[in-house]
Amino acid sequence: MLNAPFKPSRTGGCSSDRAIALAEAALASGSVMDPAERVGVLLSLSFLLGEAGRRRDEMRCAAEALDLANASGDPGLRARALDAYAASLPQADDTGA
Numbered sequence: 001m002l003n004a005p006f007k008p009s010r011t012g013g014c015s016s017d018r019a020i021a022l023a024e025a026a027l028a029s030g031s032v033m034d035p036a037e038r039v040g041v042l043l044s045l046s047f048l049l050g051e052a053g054r055r056r057d058e059m060r061c062a063a064e065a066l067d068l069a070n071a072s073g074d075p076g077l078r079a080r081a082l083d084a085y086a087a088s089l090p091q092a093d094d095t096g097a
Helices: 016-028 035-051 055-072 075-088
Strands: none
Touching: 016 035, 035 055, 035 075, 055 075
């Protein structure tokens, strides 16, 4: 299980585009992941999408993670997902207000 969102290295490692593709493939593969693992992947993907400027996709992943975390009943998992969801919401400066 991932304990924190993946944060791509600015000095090397895999590119954000590659990490996004890998996370999306893992989620779409149909492989058996327990809810906490799926939430971890979704949170990492949400972070990466936000860094890439794909705000709607970021919010969609964070919302899915929050739904799964709520259903799990795990308060720590719920807190992490809620934090990511709140961070994905548009800010006043994002909406042109």
